[in-house]
Amino acid sequence: MPASPSPGLLDRRLLFVTGKGGVGKSTIAAALAMLAADHGKRVLLVEVDAKGNLTDLFERPPVGFKPEVVAPGVSAMTMHTEASLQEYLKLNLRVPVIGRIGPIARMLDFVASAAPGVRELLTVGKVCWEVRESIAGRADWDLVVVDAAATGHIISQLDAPRSIRELVQVGMVREQTEWMADLLADPEITALNIVATPEEMPVSETIQLVDQARTELHVPLGAVIVNRVLPELFTRADEATYNALREPEPARILEAGVGAGSTAVLDAARLAVNLRRTRATHLTRLRAEVDLPMLYLPYLFVRGHGVRVTRMMATALGEELGL
Amino acid sequence: MSPKRRGDVDTDAPTFESLLATKEIVIFCGSGGVGKTSVAAASAVAAAVHLGGKVLVLTIDPAKRLADSLGLEGIGNLEKRVPDEVLKAVGLEPRGELWAAMLDTKQSWDELVLRHAPDEETAYRILENRLYANLTARFVQSHDYIAMERLYELHESGAYDLIIIDTPPTRNALDFLDAPARMAEFFGGRLLRWLTLPYRVGGRRGARVLNVASRPFYQMADRILGSQFLQDIAEFFLNFQSMYDGFVTRAHAVERLLHDRRTSFAVVTTLEMAPLREAEFFCEQLVDRKFDLGALVLNKTLPRYLLDDDGARAATAMCDAATDVAAPLARSGVAGLEDEARDARVLRTIGESFRNFAVVAKREGELRTEIRNAPDIVVDVPSFDADIHDIAGLVELGNALLRRPTAPDQGRA
Numbered sequence: 227m228p229a230s231p232s233p234g235l236l237d238r239r240l241l242f243v244t245g246k247g248g249v250g251k252s253t254i255a256a257a258l259a260m261l262a263a264d265h266g267k268r269v270l271l272v273e274v275d276a277k278g279n280l281t282d283l284f285e286r287p288p289v290g291f292k293p294e295v296v297a298p299g300v301s302a303m304t305m306h307t308e309a310s311l312q313e314y315l316k317l318n319l320r321v322p323v324i325g326r327i328g329p330i331a332r333m334l335d336f337v338a339s340a341a342p343g344v345r346e347l348l349t350v351g352k353v354c355w356e357v358r359e360s361i362a363g364r365a366d367w368d369l370v371v372v373d374a375a376a377t378g379h380i381i382s383q384l385d386a387p388r389s390i391r392e393l394v395q396v397g398m399v400r401e402q403t404e405w406m407a408d409l410l411a412d413p414e415i416t417a418l419n420i421v422a423t424p425e426e427m428p429v430s431e432t433i434q435l436v437d438q439a440r441t442e443l444h445v446p447l448g449a450v451i452v453n454r455v456l457p458e459l460f461t462r463a464d465e466a467t468y469n470a471l472r473e474p475e476p477a478r479i480l481e482a483g484v485g486a487g488s489t490a491v492l493d494a495a496r497l498a499v500n501l502r503r504t505r506a507t508h509l510t511r512l513r514a515e516v517d518l519p520m521l522y523l524p525y526l527f528v529r530g531h532g533v534r535v536t537r538m539m540a541t542a543l544g545e546e547l548g549l
Numbered sequence: 550m551s552p553k554r555r556g557d558v559d560t561d562a563p564t565f566e567s568l569l570a571t572k573e574i575v576i577f578c579g580s581g582g583v584g585k586t587s588v589a590a591a592s593a594v595a596a597a598v599h600l601g602g603k604v605l606v607l608t609i610d611p612a613k614r615l616a617d618s619l620g621l622e623g624i625g626n627l628e629k630r631v632p633d634e635v636l637k638a639v640g641l642e643p644r645g646e647l648w649a650a651m652l653d654t655k656q657s658w659d660e661l662v663l664r665h666a667p668d669e670e671t672a673y674r675i676l677e678n679r680l681y682a683n684l685t686a687r688f689v690q691s692h693d694y695i696a697m698e699r700l701y702e703l704h705e706s707g708a709y710d711l712i713i714i715d716t717p718p719t720r721n722a723l724d725f726l727d728a729p730a731r732m733a734e735f736f737g738g739r740l741l742r743w744l745t746l747p748y749r750v751g752g753r754r755g756a757r758v759l760n761v762a763s764r765p766f767y768q769m770a771d772r773i774l775g776s777q778f779l780q781d782i783a784e785f786f787l788n789f790q791s792m793y794d795g796f797v798t799r800a801h802a803v804e805r806l807l808h809d810r811r812t813s814f815a816v817v818t819t820l821e822m823a824p825l826r827e828a829e830f831f832c833e834q835l836v837d838r839k840f841d842l843g844a845l846v847l848n849k850t851l852p853r854y855l856l857d858d859d860g861a862r863a864a865t866a867m868c869d870a871a872t873d874v875a876a877p878l879a880r881s882g883v884a885g886l887e888d889e890a891r892d893a894r895v896l897r898t899i900g901e902s903f904r905n906f907a908v909v910a911k912r913e914g915e916l917r918t919e920i921r922n923a924p925d926i927v928v929d930v931p932s933f934d935a936d937i938h939d940i941a942g943l944v945e946l947g948n949a950l951l952r953r954p955t956a957p958d959q960g961r962a
Contacts, residue, residue, distance in 0.1 A: 247581015397775030487859030
C-alpha cells in the first residue's frame with residue numbers, strides 16, 4: 227500500500243480537483259466542500275469548466291460570478307473570464323469610468339483567445355486572489371475548492387502564471403504572476419487532487435498527470451481520489467460455491483426454490499464479478515505507479531443524484547480521511 | 550461525387566448500419582468518458598467488415614492498448630492499413646479495407662503553415678515563433694480546428710469511402726463545430742488589424758510609428774502587457790496574415806463539408822444523468838445549426854435482465870429466505886455446496902448484488918424513456934464486462950451497434 231490518506235488535506239486553503247471527463251470530478255469537489263463545511267470551515271466552491279450545473283449537486287439554481295450560499299457553510303461561484311478581467315482591471319488599473327474598460331477588456335479578451343495562458347491566468351488569478359484575500363483577513367474563506375479543468379487541460383491552467391511570465395517580460399500582467407505562482411507552489415496552502423475511476427483511460431491519465439505535474443508543474447500534489455470502486459462480492463471459497471451454483475443440478479434446485487428469475491440473478495453476479503475484476507487490474511496499476519495518498523469511494527447503487535448523493539460522498543470521504 | 554451505397558442495406562427503416570453505409574463522414578461526439586473512441590473505432594471495424602469499401606478511422610486520443618491493437622503506435626499523422634490478417638484472426642472475412650490514423654496536432658499545424666505560407670522564409674519565421682509553438686500546443690481551439698482541417702484533407706484526397714472521426718476532448722464537445730468559423734473570424738477580425746496597426750504602418754514590419762503607438766489605447770495595452778509581448782503578438786500575426794486568404798478559404802471549405810449531407814454526426818452517451826443531459830444538448834445544437842444528426846448511441850448500458858420481475862422476486866427470495874433455499878443445495882451432494890451456511894451467504898450476496906444493479910438499471914431505463922431531441926436512430930450498446938482494448942472487443946461492440954450477432958468463432962471466446 228502506498229502512503230496513508232492525507233489528514234491535512236482540508237487544512238490547506240486551496241484544493242484543485244481534476245480528473246478525466248466523466249469520473250465524477252464535480253461531485254467530489256462538491257463533496258469535499260460539504261465535508262469541510264461540516265467541520266466548521268467557510269468554503270468557496272468554484273466551478274471552472276462553466277457547464278453551470280455544479281449547483282445541481284446541491285439542488286440549487288445556477289450561480290454566476292458572484293458567490294452565493296448553496297449549502298450551510300458552502301458558497302459557490304461560476305468562473306467567467308470576462309467578469310474576472312473586469313474585476314481585475316477595476317482593482318488594478320483604477321480606471322475611473324466603467325465605459326473605458328470596454329475596449330480594453332475586448333482587446334485583452336482578444337489577446338486571451340490568441341495568446342496561450344491569458345484566459346487560464348484570469349481563471350487561476352481570480353481563485354488565487356480569493357485565497358490571498360482570505361489569508362490576509364479581507365475575505366471570508368477558510369478553504370477554496372476548485373472544480374478545475376479536466377486532466378487534459380489542467381497543466382496549462384495551473385501553469386498559466388509561469389508560462390505567461392516566459393512570454394511577457396514586463397508590464398502589470400507579469401508582476402501579478404509572481405505572487406500567484408508562489409501561492410500555487412506552497413504545500414501549506416495548495417494541493418492538486420486527481421479523481422480517477424478504476425478504468426483504463428482515467429488511470430492512464432492520472433499516472434501521466436502525476437508525472438507531468440512533478441516535472442513541469444510547480445503545484446504540490448494532494449490525493450488521488452478513486453471513485454466508483456465496486457464491492458468485492460466473494461472470497462475465493464465463496465466464489466467456488468457460486469460457480470457450483472451454476473451447474474445444472476444446483477441451478478434446477480435454485481430455480482425450484484426462488485423461481486425462474488434465478489438465472490438473471492446468477493448472471494448479474496457474474497457481471498458484477500467481471501466488472502470488479504477488470505477494474506481491479508487498473509486499480510493495481512494505479513497503486514503501483516502512483517505514490518500519493520489514495521482515498522477510495524464506493525460505487526453508489528442509488529437512484530437519482532443531487533444533494534443526497536453529494537452527502538453520501540462527503541460522508542465516505544470523511545471516513546477515508548479519518549475525520 | 551454523389552452519395553455511395555455500400556453493402557446490403559435495408560432502406561426501409563434507418564438503422565445505424567444504413568447510416569454507415571450511406572454517409573462519407575461520420576463524426577462521433579459526446580462528453581468525456583462515455584466511450585466515444587471505442588464506439589468510433591468499432592463502427593469503422595464493422596463498416597469495413599460488413600459493408601465493404603475503404604474505411605478510415607481517424608482517432609484523436611485513443612487508449613494505449615486500443616492504439617496498439619490498431620497498429621497506431623508512433624505513426625504520427627500517417628494513415629495505416631490494419632492488415633486483413635488481424636481481422637481474420639478473430640474469425641472475420643472483411644469485405645473492405647480498414648485504415649486507421651491518429652491526429653498529431655503539432656504536425657498538422659506545421660503542414661498547414663507550410664501549405665499556406667507565401668514563401669518558405671515566412672513559413673519558417675512562423676514555425677520558429679515562440680507564440681506559434683504555444684498556440685498550437687495549448688490554444689484549446691487549435692485542437693478542434695486542426696481535427697476538422699485534417700478531416701477535410703483526408704476527405705478531399707478521395708481515398709476513402711467512409712471516414713469516421715472521434716472528436717477531441719474539449720471543454721465543450723461542440724466547440725469544434727465553431728472552430729472553422731472562429732478561425733476565419735479571428736484572422737480577419739478588425740481587432741487584430743487594430744492591434745497590429747503600430748507595426749504595420751510606416752512601410753516596414755516591426756517599425757513602430759510613434760503617433761499611432763502613443764494613442765491611449767496602445768499606452769494602456771503597453772502598461773498591462775508590456776510592449777515586447779505586444780510586439781511578439783503583432784509580428785506573429787503579421788506573418789500569419791500573409792496566409793490569411795488561403796487560411797480563410799480553407800476554413801470556409803471545412804465548414805461547408807461539415808454541413809454537407811454526406812457528413813453525419815453520431816452523439817455518444819451513457820445513461821447517466823450528466824452525460825445524457827449533455828448529449829441532449831448536443832443533439833439540439835446540431836439540429837439547430839442544421840448539421841445532420843444521424844444517431845444517438847447509448848453506450849455501456851446495463852443488461853435488460855436486471856429489470857426482470859422474476860429476477861427481482863428471485864433476488865428477494867435469496868436475500869430473505871437464504872437458509873431455506875440453501876438447505877436443499879447443501880444436500881445435493883454437488884462439490885462446493887456442502888456448507889449450508891456458506892451457500893446461504895453466497896445466495897444473500899448475489900441477491901443483494903442483483904438488487905443493487907437493478908436500481909441502476911431502473912434509473913437507466915427511466916432516463917431512456919425521457920430522452921429529448923433524440924434522432925430516429927437510437928442504438929443501445931450493452932456494457933461489456935471487460936475493457937474494449939483489442940480488435941475482438943471492437944468486433945463485439947461493432948456487432949452490437951449493427952445489431953448483428955457475434956458468431957461463436959468471432960470476437961472473444
